Amino acid sequence: MTRDHPADFEEIARRFSHLWQALNEGSPGTRKILVDRVRDALDRGEARLRDADCDIVANSFVLEALINDGAATRVYRARHRDLGTFHAIKMPRPDHADDPVLRKLMLREAEIGMGLRHSHIAATQTVLRLSDGRPALVTEWIGSRLAELLQQRPLSLGEITSVMTSVLSGLEAIHAAGFVHCDLSPLNLLADGDLSRLKIADFGIALKRGSRHSQFDLAFAGQPDFASPEQLAGEPLDERSDLYAAGLLLSLLLSRCHEESDGTKTLKALTNHLSQQDVQDRPENARAALHLLGGSPKRPVDA
Structure with missing residues (x-):
């Protein structure tokens, strides 16, 4: 029987009819199994037609949008x-597939990420092998x-305090686990609207x-x-290196704030304390910095 023989099409039609009947008349559990099998079969067929990066990873994740296209990595x-x-x-990136350092x-x-669980740290959920x-x-x-967010509008004093509380709380957990983040910046701080729930990402x-x-x-990272x-x-680093970055972050946030008050002055003093050039002149750790931040008057985060 050749591929073009009419009997082939009759067999396909018969099987499709049986499948359609099962989908319409079967139990919910049976329908779910059949739908999954059809979906997987279509995925395998579609993958053979593509010569670019596969849009489906581990048969479970659909890559919907490229978020960051870096020199060595991509984030979707x-x-x-x-x-x-x-x-x-x-x-x-595919051209770095054989990079042993990366x-x-x-x-x-x-x-590191899977060992850290904290409300102000973006959760690493699993690792896949492509x-x-x-x-x-x-x-x-x-x-x-x-x-x-910093490109969209100015921040209130309350929002700045919320951001720094989130950042220092996350850093406290990172440092307690024995690590230094080394890449604290607005690019690696994530939030969906509520800055009091901001999270540190990218380890x-x-x-x-x-x-x-x-x-x-x-040679240099960060x-x-x-x-x-x-x-x-290129020297050995401890938690006070992250506090320096936190000080520069606070300075940037204050430059986006139009309020002037005693609270603003207190935050500016904290900025200077955190960003001292000599590591010995900075707070001892994130908990100490949080204590200093607690002296700042807090306002409700703007809606």
Whole structure:
């Protein structure tokens, strides 16, 4: 029987008729199983037609939008096909699939992220292995970055206090686990509307306390505008390096605030304390910085 034989089409029609009958008359459980099988069969057929990156990862996540196209990695907004939940998926670019340093850093990032659970830290949920061997990090999806909000409107004093409370609380948990984030900036602070629930993301260059980036064959890692003097110099880092970045962040936030009050003066004093050039002149840790922030008058976060 050849592929073009009429009997082939009759057999296809017969099977389709049986499938359609089962979908319409079967129990809800049977329909669910059949729909999943049809969907998977269509996915496999569609994948054979594509020569670009596959739009479906691990047969579970649909890559819906490219969020960040970096020099070595890409970040996508993804939807879980069965649960309907949204996630962020970070993976090496195809041309970096064989980069051993990047692979090591991403697996290490996953290990660090999955060991941290805190209301002000973006959750790392799992690690996938793509068909070509690349690792893919799955994290919770949070739609907006603080950097985008700062371009849209000024902040109130209450909002600034909420941001810094969130940041220092998250840093306290990171430091308690023995790590230094090393990349604190508005690009890595995520929030969906409520700044009191802001979360720290991206542990790609985090270090164990007392380590330096040269141990991972990185001449420099981080964003120069927020890096501490010791980070720029390639020295071993501790939690006070993150506090320096927090001070620069607070300074940036205050530049977006038009209010002048005793609270503003208190926050400016905290900025100076956090961003001292000499590491010995900064607060001892995030908890100490939170205590200093607690002396600032708080206002309700604007709606």
